Amino acid sequence: ADPNNGTVPTPLTNYLDTQYFGEISIGSPAQMFNVVFDTGSANLWVPSQSCSPFSTACFTHNRYDSSQSHTHVENGTGFSINYASGTIRGFLSEDVVVVGGLPVVQVFAEATSLSAMPFIFAKFDGVLGMGYPNVAIDGITPVFDQIMSQHILKEEVFSIYYSRDPKHSPGGELLLGGTDPNYYTGNFNYLETREMGKWEVTMKGVAVGVEMMFCAEGCTAVIDTGSSYITGPASSVSMLMKTIGAQLDETGYKVNCETVKMLPSVTFHLGGQDYCLTHEDYIIWQSQFEGDVCIVTFRGLDVPPPTGPIWILGANFIARYYTEFDRRNNRIGFAAAV
Numbered sequence: 001a002d003p004n005n006g007t008v009p010t011p012l013t014n015y016l017d018t019q020y021f022g023e024i025s026i027g028s029p030a031q032m033f034n035v036v037f038d039t040g041s042a043n044l045w046v047p048s049q050s051c052s053p054f055s056t057a058c059f060t061h062n063r064y065d066s067s068q069s070h071t072h073v074e075n076g077t078g079f080s081i082n083y084a085s086g087t088i089r090g091f092l093s094e095d096v097v098v099v100g101g102l103p104v105v106q107v108f109a110e111a112t113s114l115s116a117m118p119f120i121f122a123k124f125d126g127v128l129g130m131g132y133p134n135v136a137i138d139g140i141t142p143v144f145d146q147i148m149s150q151h152i153l154k155e156e157v158f159s160i161y162y163s164r165d166p167k168h169s170p171g172g173e174l175l176l177g178g179t180d181p182n183y184y185t186g187n188f189n190y191l192e193t194r195e196m197g198k199w200e201v202t203m204k205g206v207a208v209g210v211e212m213m214f215c216a217e218g219c220t221a222v223i224d225t226g227s228s229y230i231t232g233p234a235s236s237v238s239m240l241m242k243t244i245g246a247q248l249d250e251t252g253y254k255v256n257c258e259t260v261k262m263l264p265s266v267t268f269h270l271g272g273q274d275y276c277l278t279h280e281d282y283i284i285w286q287s288q289f290e291g292d293v294c295i296v297t298f299r300g301l302d303v304p305p306p307t308g309p310i311w312i313l314g315a316n317f318i319a320r321y322y323t324e325f326d327r328r329n330n331r332i333g334f335a336a337a338v
């Protein structure tokens with residue numbers, strides 16, 4: 001009998017409200033890795049033991065050593081990902097991957113070069129993409145698809161809880177096969193995924209306070225558990241930041257901490273519902289020795305057509321709204337997070 005009745009939890013660590021990751025193992029005997037469960041991508045990669053000696057980001061992270069695993073299967077096909085934020089290059093291998101105690105035989109990438117930016121800031125070792133197969137590079141079947149084909153999950157869904165405060169424990173939870181009532185209240189509101197095969201929905205507008213300011217004619221919102229912040233078209237975000245009196249410096253937007261209490265809410269109109277973020281949700285208040293710093297968790301990012309222009313709703317949105325990703329019905333559900 002399955003103690004979890006067809007659901008599989010993985011506790012997540014919350015690093016500074018910007019990186020949420022959980023532990024998986026690869027190989028036999030198990031080699032442990034911390035990975036971001038990223039709905040914005042669909043591949044699994046971890047740093048490789050055969051990393052180039054010049055890749056600093058590799059040596060500060062756990063590395064997979066295929067020579068130490070008796071379930072490793074050679075593949076060797078080349079692999080590379082160009083993120084907006086950095087690049088990784090490597091080659092494919094196959095081995096047993098264990099997520100929440102569930103083993104799957106999985107093709108994944110061993111990264112032999114990781115761009116220093118931004119991976120030297122990463123507390124996690126790698127990325128486990130939770131996106132649809134058609135987003136997967138090299139046409140590799142993603143981990144969640146391999147798990148669904150075992151027909152052991154109660155429902156073909158997974159849900160994500162991100163805590164809002166690094167001091168809470170756990171920092172979050174990935175639940176395969178269902179939703180976890182410990183982490184949400186009220187009912188779910190569902191939105192059909194816009195384009196088959198991506199975790200994105202149609203957004204009907206973005207309001208600041210009571211005033212509709214952006215996306216009034218409709219736009220695309222990507223629900224991306226692997227992004228720290230909310231991003232929108234650079235012009236829209238800079239107008240939004242001007243409205244709340246935020247200044248842009250080399251690390252992002254900041255506001256004077258004295259003004260935080262008076263900041264307006266920002267509301268996202270999704271599927272007939274209003275999803276409101278208050279300053280509590282979109283300001284990260286950091287007390288530093290030279291005084292408090294108040295970071296605004298919005299970034300401008302212009303994604304070129306045909307994909308863009310898009311808004312990306314990342315960790316700070318998900319921390320407020322518990323999210324269910326439903327592969328059976330191709331829809332996303334939101335409920336108020338506890």
Ligand SMILES: CC(C)(C)OC(=O)N[C@@H]1CNC[C@H](C(=O)N(Cc2cccc(Cl)c2Cl)C2CC2)C1
Pocket residue numbers: 018019036038039040041042081082083084085118119121122123127135224225226227228
């Ligand atoms: C087109 C395609 C390549 C599939 O696009 C993507 O994969 N798009 C990914 C979408 N989700 C966020 C991913 C990302 O930016 N990072 C880097 C990152 C994020 C937060 C904090 C840190 Cl420190 C870092 Cl390094 C990966 C860790 C998830 C890119």
